[in-house]
Amino acid sequence: MRGAKSAKWVAGAIAIALAATACGGGDDSSGNNEGSAKSGGTFRMGITEPVAIDPYNAQESEGILVADNLFTGLYNSTKDGEVVPELATSKKVSADGKTWTFKIKKGTKFSNGEAVDAESFLRGWNRVAQKKAASDVAYHLGGIEGFADVQSGKSQKMSGLSAPDPDTLQVKLSAPDFEFFVKTTHTVFSPVPKVAGDGKNKAFNEAPIGNGPFKMQGKWEHNKSITLVRNDDYGLTKAKLEKVQIDILNSNNGVTLEYQGFESGQYDWARMPTPQLPAAKAKYEPQGEWVAEDTNGMNYLLAITDNGPLKDKKAREAVSYAIDRDAIIKGVFQGMYTKSTTILPPVFKDVYTKDLCTSCVKQDKAKAKQLASEGGLKPGTTIEMAYNTGAGHEEWMQAVKQQLEDVLGVKVKSTGKPFAELLDDQQKPGATGLYRFAWGADYPTPDNYLYPLLSTASINKDESGKVIGDNRSRFSNKAFDDLVNKARATNDQAARSDLYKQAEKIAVGELPLIPLWNRTQQRLANTKKFANLEMDFHENPNLAEVGLK
Template identity: 65%
Template sequence: MRGAKSAKWVVGAIVVAMAATACGGGSNDSGKGGGATFRLGITEPKSIDPINAQESEGTLVARQLFVGLYDVKDDGTLAPKLAESAKPNDAGDEWTFQIKKDTKFSNGEPVNAEAFIRGWTRVATKASASDVAYHMNGIAGYKELNGGSSDKFSGLSAEGDYTLKVKLSAPDFEFDKKTAHPAFSPMPKVAGAGDNKSFNDAPIGNGPFKMSGSWEHNKKITLVRNDDYGLTKAKLDKVELAILNPANGVTLEYKGFESGQFDWARMPVPQMPGAKKKYEPQGEWVKADVAGINYISPFNETSPMNSADARKAISYAIDRAEIAKGVFQGLQEPATALLPPNFKEVYKADVCSSCAKQDKAKAKEYAEKAGLKPGDTLDFGYNTGAGHEEWVQAVAKQVEDVLGLKVKLNGLPFKEALEKQQEKGAKGIWRQAWSADYPTADNFFAPLLSTNGINPDANGKALGDNRGRYSNPKFDELLVKARQTKDATERAKIYNEAEKLAIDEDQAVIPTWKRTQYRLVNTKKFTNVKIDFYEDPNLAEIGVK
């Protein structure tokens, strides 16, 4: 979500909820320093302010405007940004970060330890009602701050200007990785409270780019190079993100690339084989096996998906290999686990027994156990305009053919889809995808499957990314145990046990395809254009020919 992408949700190609896709812009408007304008197409973000940036479109922008303690390299390794060092104590419940000196926000305010405390507190405070605040729930004082009984983050303190001390409520030997999420960005004093609309629409950050004017909702967002950036400066002069109609955004991206309007684009699934044939020989086809997963999320609390048997019946009814070959033309590969293969230290294939191959007999057996009967209705939601229609329809037909259910497809624009999933009493299944925000299994398990990841408000609305509302105390205990385990090999074993419980025994979610991403790239005008760890273009590193 993820979501990612929160990890972030992904719109397209499946950044969960879903990831959004960026389309690049075609003009080569030269500016000072010999730069250029790079144009992208996205759908309307929920937020570009780190206080609530959660899906791919919003986090794409937030990562250009802000830089925190760490980033993540393409290969999934942690890359220091403003952190000169990070040291846990022996117990793993306290971290000390030394912050790079003499960097500043684009308005001249200093980026120091207090700026980090200010930013993290702003996200976690109750008044912000942030959907991504849960990433900080391991910090001491989070519950009081998020619950409204305190306005201070008791676990955060500064020792001098550039030493940040973080006290955790429980040991976590991977806490440094989590600070790569935009929610952990520093904030200038001018940011004010969470409902500061002028700042929400034109954030003042410390990243490689800064806003040019304000976010023009449903029209565009324009970024320009931040020449006062304290690290390696961007080569591009400007980035223009056109906000496209969510009903057919991915099609508009593809057509925009073909016409020269965009420099980066996703493609509708049916057009991928043709696009590969045309653009790969020209060096304009990019592929990356990324740190994400495509899956179907059943709503665990409500009928008809409120039993593991019902969820397994749906999973066994799906012929992933057939859809991968037919709909995706071999460009996607079936998934048999929730974790992605590039999490090499933790990944295990074939965790999900019901994912290995379609088994009609077992699907019917589990449906009977669950009380699912032919003619029963199953709601199947997905986000429109991102190329999901074909495969969603294929899954629906397989479920109808095998189980005799009536599958009711419910397509919504991405922003509306995310909101619909949060509603109390949501039912059926939903197409989802998750792209990692930081390189740890915890970034999948905690947001998507932990009880804390539900984060309901007083009205039962799920504010976290566990939209399916799966909850198992044993699973939660395993996550705590993993965080407290200093040895990486032993920690991986615990994560494996947790995944087996949630994905195989409980079938909390239904893995579908691994996340292999494809993009079209304008290499005639730009160099060093890649799909980064977050499934976005690496805007701060792009060169100009």
């Protein structure tokens, strides 16, 4: 995203419609002198245990951080949301939006010496889609012809993928999608070498062999560490850092450990516990080590819509009216967040409709009680509410719990869990209640919110009823699905934006995701030692560009 100064997002047509671009006046107070970075050095940071670091299932910021530095795909998103080519030297789309042809840069290779060609992309994408992989992020490939057959186990390869020659990748889609190339910025579209085998290949899962700016040193030491070293045979601009040492911290207090590690000089990048934000800003902003960004992310309460006390949309609306967002922002976040009244983030200026969620604008206790009664949410009802520990969510979740109990007379059972466990619980058959939920765009288009989080296709239940996709609320609405599909098939930007707006309006009317606040991210960064140190599109440090001063 942006550098170590506060920046705002504005709309701009860069490489694609609706791409976001940054602006921020004045001098760069961080002291990052771009272009002056020197080679060498070890960059140290802490994260909590990822779900996966192999592209077949890398999904949250921790896993994406590692996978994105181990692998390079066709396109990438810059920190400002511009989609730029990496291994793609050209792209061509048919008039009907269903056939894409990519030319691939010649002469690059994986860190084991194997050539990166069109077949390695086919291998990587088919590997993700296979039923036995049980990938939570396979749905990103869902528009490719033959995806359903591979997911069901009827086929091992998607019929829509072909390699006419080693340098040409052709993709046929089952339905038009004029933004398909944007989606290839996700790590799930990475190429893989032959040794990768199936998705669930433990040896490769724990020590992936990629074609990115870094490679693994040893294997993933679960709950302990991951070490990356520079890939000196990288086919594009080589990284400057010699090594990246990533400690895996206890999920119960990971953010606190990151902050303490930065203060002691152990880490070069860190998040902070929410109560420490004012003190950290006061101390580190004057030193140019404070990073504050209005990012593409959003924070919600995810409501389970097909089971439990929030099955009725009026019950969900009651929850929304009962929350005093302004009080939480002032009391817990010390005024450092802004209230959200939409599902889509403000960065998408062409579709953003302020105050679309009327129940989000201001707490209304009377309205909340009325809707709770109409929606069957009776006083004394127990609502399960879960959040991930170690990431600074305890304080505001406690505030939400208190407000819901005070206003609605319900009993909220609030439970903190390790992140991987929280994600697993959201997927389980019979899930109920509310979950802390946040989303940062995988690629810069409104489609990346509307389709994965809210489309019927993204529920993708397996035989047991477990939700494999990211639509964990189980929201399903045909009118919404039709609008998103129509937007994908629309080449005109203005018309496509209007369709996205219509789809969001339907979703806000149902509130499977209850908006809370727009995401502002704060980090501490060792800009005294490192140059070009910024927050990337996924809110991680831009390791491939960082170097010593």
